[in-house]
Structures are given as C-alpha cells and as structure tokens.
Amino acid sequence: MKNILLITKREYLTQVKKKSFVVLTILAPVMMLGFGLFIAYLMNANKSTYKIDVLDNSGMFDGKMKSNDQVQFVFLNPNSEKQLIGLMKEKKGDDGLLVFSKIENYDFDKLEKDTKLLVNATVDQSAKKMISNQISEIIKQEKIKKLGLQQSQIDDLDKNFELKTQNVLDNNSEDNDMVFGVKSVLAMLLMYATFMFIIIYGVRVMRSVLEEKNNRVVEIIISSVKPFDLMMGKIFGVTLVALTQFVVWIGMTVVGALFFNAKSANLEIAKQLPNNNIDVAIPQNNMMNIIGEVSHSLLSLNYPLIISVFILFFLLGYIFYSSMYAAIGSAVDNDTETQQFTLFAIIPLMIGVYGSFTIMNNPDGPLAFWLSIVPFTSPVAMIARIPFGVPIWQILLSLFLLIITTLFMVFVASKIYRIGILMYGNKASLKEIWKWIRS
Numbered sequence: 001m002k003n004i005l006l007i008t009k010r011e012y013l014t015q016v017k018k019k020s021f022v023v024l025t026i027l028a029p030v031m032m033l034g035f036g037l038f039i040a041y042l043m044n045a046n047k048s049t050y051k052i053d054v055l056d057n058s059g060m061f062d063g064k065m066k067s068n069d070q071v072q073f074v075f076l077n078p079n080s081e082k083q084l085i086g087l088m089k090e091k092k093g094d095d096g097l098l099v100f101s102k103i104e105n106y107d108f109d110k111l112e113k114d115t116k117l118l119v120n121a122t123v124d125q126s127a128k129k130m131i132s133n134q135i136s137e138i139i140k141q142e143k144i145k146k147l148g149l150q151q152s153q154i155d156d157l158d159k160n161f162e163l164k165t166q167n168v169l170d171n172n173s174e175d176n177d178m179v180f181g182v183k184s185v186l187a188m189l190l191m192y193a194t195f196m197f198i199i200i201y202g203v204r205v206m207r208s209v210l211e212e213k214n215n216r217v218v219e220i221i222i223s224s225v226k227p228f229d230l231m232m233g234k235i236f237g238v239t240l241v242a243l244t245q246f247v248v249w250i251g252m253t254v255v256g257a258l259f260f261n262a263k264s265a266n267l268e269i270a271k272q273l274p275n276n277n278i279d280v281a282i283p284q285n286n287m288m289n290i291i292g293e294v295s296h297s298l299l300s301l302n303y304p305l306i307i308s309v310f311i312l313f314f315l316l317g318y319i320f321y322s323s324m325y326a327a328i329g330s331a332v333d334n335d336t337e338t339q340q341f342t343l344f345a346i347i348p349l350m351i352g353v354y355g356s357f358t359i360m361n362n363p364d365g366p367l368a369f370w371l372s373i374v375p376f377t378s379p380v381a382m383i384a385r386i387p388f389g390v391p392i393w394q395i396l397l398s399l400f401l402l403i404i405t406t407l408f409m410v411f412v413a414s415k416i417y418r419i420g421i422l423m424y425g426n427k428a429s430l431k432e433i434w435k436w437i438r439s
Helices: 002-016 019-045 078-089 108-114 125-146 151-157 177-214 217-221 227-272 283-299 303-331 335-360 366-373 378-388 392-420 430-438
Strands: 050-056 071-076 096-100 116-119
Touching: 002 019, 002 227, 019 227, 050 078, 071 078, 071 125, 078 096, 078 116, 108 125, 177 227, 177 303, 177 335, 177 378, 227 303, 227 392, 303 335, 303 378, 303 392, 335 366, 335 378, 366 378, 366 392, 378 392, 392 430
Parallel strands: 050 071, 050 096
Antiparallel strands: 096 116
16 A cells, blocks of 8 residues: 555656646636637637518518528518519629518418528528528417407417426425526536546556556566556556546636626625616626526535535546556557557447436436446446436445446456566457456
8 A cells, every 4th residue: 555655646746746737727627618618609600691682572571570690681672573683693682582472361371382582692591590480470470460369469378388397305496497507517517527537547547557568667666566556556646636637626616606606696786776877787797697697506506415426436437447548558569559449448438428418308317327327337427417416325326336346447457457567569469368367
C-alpha cells in the first residue's frame, strides 16, 4: 500500500503542477459554454431571410399572414402574376411568389390543390413549414367562424391545458418544463463528461504504460515495486487528477447558480417596489430572468445525492475501464496494436451513452433500468438518470454490482499487466492473453 500511495502521489503531482492543467481546469467550463453558444450560432447562421410576394385571389389571407425575421410577406395585385413570374425567371424579382387561387363555397380542398409557391432557388424547409403553418391556422380560423363562433370563443378553444406534475416522493416538488429541461441538460452534461473523461484519462494511462514499456524504464521500476502496485498507483493518480477537475467545476457551477439566482431575486424585488423605473429595462433583463430560472431550478435539485452518486460511479467506472486500458497498454508494443483491443472498452461505453438518450423521455423505463444496472454501462447510464430521481435500492444494487465487477477487472488486468509489461517484440493475441489470465 505504501508503494501504491507513493506512485499515486507522483502521478498526481506531476499532472496538477503543469500550467496546462491549471489553465484548462479554470477555462474548460468557459470554453464549453462558448462552444455551446458557437454551435447555437452555427445552427442559426445558415438561415436566410426570404421575401415572398403574395397574390391573394381568395381575399382570405390579406393582412393575416405575419412576417418575421425569416419570411417577409408582400401582398401585391393578383393581376400581376405573369409579370412577377417573368421577373423571377430573370432573377430580378423576390425570392418567391405565393399564389392563392379563388375560393368558392368554402371549398378549402380545392384551394389547397390550386395554391402554389413559386421559387427560383431552394427555400429553407423551416421557412416552408412556417408558411404552411400560417396558412393552416388562417384556414382553421375561417372554418371555425363558418360555424358561427365569436372570436373570443375561438381564442378560448385554442387555449392549451397545462398539466402540473408534483412528485410525492420529492417533497411534492413541481416538475415543470423548465425543471425538466434543466434536468435533461444536466444529465447530458454529466453523462458526456464521464464518458469523455473515462476515455481521455484511460487512454492517458494506456499511453503512459506503453511509453515506460518501450523505454525499458519499467524494468528498473518493477525491481523496486510490484507490477500490481505500479498499475494501481498510475490508475489512482490519474483518477485523483480527474476528480480534482470535477470538484473545481462543480464548485464553479454551484457558485454561478447562487450568483444568478440572487440576481434574479433582486430583480423581482425591484419590480415590486413603488415608483421604480424597472419597466424600462425589462426587455434587457429577459436573459437575466431566464438565467435566474435556470439557476433556481438547478438549486432545487438534490445536489448532495447527485454529486455523491456522480463521484462514486465516475470513480468506479474510471477504475474499471482504466484497468482495462492499463492491461491493453502492457499487452502491446505500439499505438497501432492498441486499436484492436480498445474497442472492448469503447463499445460498452458507447452503448451506455447512446442508449441513455431514451432516459430523457422515460427515466424509469426498462431500458434505462438495465443500462444503469449492468456494470459495463452503469457508470454513464446511472449518472444520466440521477437528476430525475432514482430509487435508493436501484442505486445500491448498481453500486454493488459495479464494485464487484471493478474488483474482478482489476484482478484480471493485474495478471495481464504482470506478464505483458515485460514482453517485447511479441504481438499478443487474444489466445495468448487468455493464457496470461489463467496462469
């Protein structure tokens, strides 16, 4: 144990003393937020604004179709259709020409058949969907009016029923759309963070073992320590490095949530004060209100349970897969040979990650249950489930199975590591590795 602690300390201090570690630990959350905003920008950057000329021969749509930042409607004289089509062919006109046919006896089927949108270039599918939805809504209003209903009655018919959900096992907490959205985003972030860290730091252990093996440094090291102590020291050292980053990030998240929640609360108090001028700044504070709601939803979660389960499953999952990566690094001689073995570590994690997408819709479903129980996928699947609430017996069962499987994997990996670390110039096959395990 003394040797394991010494190697763990050396691996840990070597990593955390690097300037790159300090910079990435502090800037990584900012970089992730910036990357998310950049992706959101890219998704909107490819959208175009279309100017659509409308020829309304039916007289039903004039003044009812609303322009927005994606589509601008211009109603023109219906008799100018041929002239506008000619301009479009010469690419001198607007982006599209929407022509409504005449309507008789409320024959909406014929109206749909004869109405056409003429374009001279490919139009964004979302823009076409928006135009279609507006037309459908106007026709719907006309059909309802035909039944003799008043506008107030029509508006009442369009009201949606908002169903409120309260969890009786969680102090009757209300699970509205905002809370559910925050839980889903948190689940995705924790799941992907676990997945990426297991792969990144697991590969780091594998490369470290492979480098020491190729440099023949390991021959000197194991003259003083046992191969098992060396392997576990490397795994524990890198585990503490990853855990340090997670603790810093969790602290930054909690502090940020508290800060924005306080800002939002102060804004609400200011609105209630007499003779205030807060109404002038309300449009500018919409984003602050949203951030305040998100931070309030974050703080309403069971943070002690979420953090505890996250740390436990991450640590066990990382030790489980790092043992596998350490065994792979000891069994091969170069990076090229690692590719045939790393699939054994990556495929179960990928199944857990992509299978966990179903958790967002049904966290208590059968697939979500089994993914969070089976040890190969539970390090990511259970972490994805925990923000939605998981029965204690399922957490304990999954934890027990993961501990047993991790100990078994460490035992198997140590037997491979003990022999493979001193094997040079001999490409290990699965058959040979099986002999090492049995020996």
